[in-house]
Amino acid sequence: MSTQTATAQTFLNYVNGQWTASLTGVVEASINPADKHNPVGYVQKSSVEDLDQAVQAAKNASKPWRKLSGAARGDYLFKVANLIEERLEEIAETMTKEMGKTLPEAKGETARGVAILRYYAGEGMRKVGDVIPSTDSSAMMLTTRVPLGVVGVIAPWNFPVAIPIWKMAPALIYGNTVVFKPAQEAAVTAAKVIECFEQAGIPAGVVNMVTGQGAVIGQAIAEHPDIQGITFTGSNAVGKQVGQTALARGAKYQLEMGGKNPVIIAADADLDLAVEGTISGGLRSTGQKCTATSRVIVHADVYDEFKEKLLTKVREIKVGDGLEADTWMGPCASEKQYQTVLSYIEQGKAEGATLLWGGLGPSDQEANGFYVQPTIFDDVKNEMVIAQEEIFGPVLALIKVHSLEEALELANDVAFGLSASIYTSQISSMLSFIEDMEAGLVRINAETAGVELQAPFGGMKQSSSHSREQGQAAIEFFTSIKTVFIKG
Numbered sequence: 387m388s389t390q391t392a393t394a395q396t397f398l399n400y401v402n403g404q405w406t407a408s409l410t411g412v413v414e415a416s417i418n419p420a421d422k423h424n425p426v427g428y429v430q431k432s433s434v435e436d437l438d439q440a441v442q443a444a445k446n447a448s449k450p451w452r453k454l455s456g457a458a459r460g461d462y463l464f465k466v467a468n469l470i471e472e473r474l475e476e477i478a479e480t481m482t483k484e485m486g487k488t489l490p491e492a493k494g495e496t497a498r499g500v501a502i503l504r505y506y507a508g509e510g511m512r513k514v515g516d517v518i519p520s521t522d523s524s525a526m527m528l529t530t531r532v533p534l535g536v537v538g539v540i541a542p543w544n545f546p547v548a549i550p551i552w553k554m555a556p557a558l559i560y561g562n563t564v565v566f567k568p569a570q571e572a573a574v575t576a577a578k579v580i581e582c583f584e585q586a587g588i589p590a591g592v593v594n595m596v597t598g599q600g601a602v603i604g605q606a607i608a609e610h611p612d613i614q615g616i617t618f619t620g621s622n623a624v625g626k627q628v629g630q631t632a633l634a635r636g637a638k639y640q641l642e643m644g645g646k647n648p649v650i651i652a653a654d655a656d657l658d659l660a661v662e663g664t665i666s667g668g669l670r671s672t673g674q675k676c677t678a679t680s681r682v683i684v685h686a687d688v689y690d691e692f693k694e695k696l697l698t699k700v701r702e703i704k705v706g707d708g709l710e711a712d713t714w715m716g717p718c719a720s721e722k723q724y725q726t727v728l729s730y731i732e733q734g735k736a737e738g739a740t741l742l743w744g745g746l747g748p749s750d751q752e753a754n755g756f757y758v759q760p761t762i763f764d765d766v767k768n769e770m771v772i773a774q775e776e777i778f779g780p781v782l783a784l785i786k787v788h789s790l791e792e793a794l795e796l797a798n799d800v801a802f803g804l805s806a807s808i809y810t811s812q813i814s815s816m817l818s819f820i821e822d823m824e825a826g827l828v829r830i831n832a833e834t835a836g837v838e839l840q841a842p843f844g845g846m847k848q849s850s851s852h853s854r855e856q857g858q859a860a861i862e863f864f865t866s867i868k869t870v871f872i873k874g
């Protein structure tokens with residue numbers, strides 16, 4: 387699994403049931419964004435040859451795994467869930483050190499991973515098909531489902547436990563084997579999750595992990611002729627490339643990408659609740675959620691009051707190392723993310739938006755970590771870049787409107803359609819919002835983030851490839867329907 391050096395551990399790939407060093411012999415440091423001079427660990431910078439070995443192992447393991455009963459596959463997932471639960475504190479602490487979210491958030495996410503595993507373990511005992519009347523009265527017609535074969539999982543760093551699990555658990559329960567490429571940024575956390583699969587005794591080759599650069603390992607997954615399905619979460623640019631590569635060779639693919647999620651604050655909203663939801667939706671995890679609130683569309687009648695209440699609460703936010711008990715918001719996950727956020731803040735100022743609060747890293751911590759203060763822009767116009775592009779940082783853009791119709795028009799006037807929320811007490815406004823909002827997840831009097839594992843999750847427009855993950859919806863991606871006609 388790992389070797390100890392004087393400073394930090396080195397984590398290996400997991401291929402065919404063995405912890406294996408990359409053929410390249412090259413490792414990369416995984417940086418702690420709150421303490422950039424102390425790596426959390428070293429991970430393999432693998433080559434396409436390493437990936438080929440993992441795919442071969444997954445291919446070899448495919449038939450025996452597919453032949454197991456769903457209940458037997460479920461038993462393995464229950465064991466993995468128990469092992470992650472036993473190591474919850476350690477895994478969550480690694481996550482906080484590796485990508486910066488606060489320890490309570492990391493613990494919550496790890497517990498969510500456990501719950502997802504248990505949910506899909508149970509799926510092994512649920513129905514997979516229907517009986518459909520045939521026009522031939524002496525025949526029987528039914529549907530069953532078969533796995534795709536080998537599934538490639540390309541995961542981001544922002545939910546390093548939950549996202550890989552919500553892709554791997556359904557892949558496995560429906561009989562697929564897996565080659566997992568975590569984000570290099572969060573590969574130590576990923577290795578600890580994979581250790582739990584190993585400890586659960588999952589057969590060799592059923593789950594494999596290869597770390598390395600996205601442009602090398604991720605691209606090779608998209609291109610590999612022995613990978614039949616690819617599930618991806620990350621940026622739009624990379625997602626579309628993965629989708630096009632998969633389509634060109636006839637592989638199935640699923641993409642979950644960006645968002646530019648609005649919250650609408652109606653004139654009749656409970657403003658305290660709306661402030662709470664805007665802060666939690668926009669700034670938790672340092673705004674690094676695809677479901678994070680980034681546009682705050684407020685009715686003119688309550689604009690000033692809402693703004694004052696929001697400012698009062700945002701001023702109280704303590705930014706710091708996510709391991710410290712009094713920290714509310716951790717650093718950006720990486721230097722790249724930090725630079726991206728700062729450049730969007732500069733762009734907002736240059737475009738003429740008014741910087742109400744934040745905009746800089748707290749100076750005493752800056753030298754050691756990638757900190758950005760929670761940031762609020764006022765006087766934002768929908769055509770500004772900060773109102774159109776995903777920032778993936780703790781930046782809120784306030785936009786004033788004069789009616790619900792105008793709010794909905796602006797809310798929909800972006801390329802994305804992942805999540806959206808409204809704060810209102812009027813049923814008619816709720817109904818208009820549900821009907822007219824172009825988003826895969828619409829939430830009333832609740833923040834834009836916060837996905838429940840048993841419900842379908844995915845976006846409209848540029849936010850996804852239009853499939854859905856999680857809950858019962860996952861079966862649609864991870865299986866193919868086979869229609870069976872039996873004539874006696």
Ligand SMILES: NC(=O)C1=CN([C@@H]2O[C@H](COP(=O)(O)OP(=O)(O)OC[C@H]3O[C@@H](n4cnc5c(N)ncnc54)[C@H](OP(=O)(O)O)[C@@H]3O)[C@@H](O)[C@H]2O)C=CC1
Nearest residue numbers: 541542568569570599600601604605620621624643676778
């Ligand atoms: N929807 C979401 O939840 C997420 C959205 N994003 C958005 O993307 C922006 C950039 O973040 P970033 O981490 O660079 O996102 P990426 O899309 O680059 O990364 C997501 C995953 O794809 C891999 N990858 C990178 N390049 C390729 C490629 N050519 N082919 C296949 N896989 C590849 C990455 O590997 P590696 O990182 O190891 O190189 C990682 O595992 C963020 O600012 C945010 O806007 C980012 C993360 C999650």
Ligand SMILES: O=C(O)CCC(=O)C(=O)O
Nearest residue numbers: 674675676677835836837
């Ligand atoms: O809001 C959530 O709970 C999930 C967010 C998510 O899926 C993501 O950021 O990729």
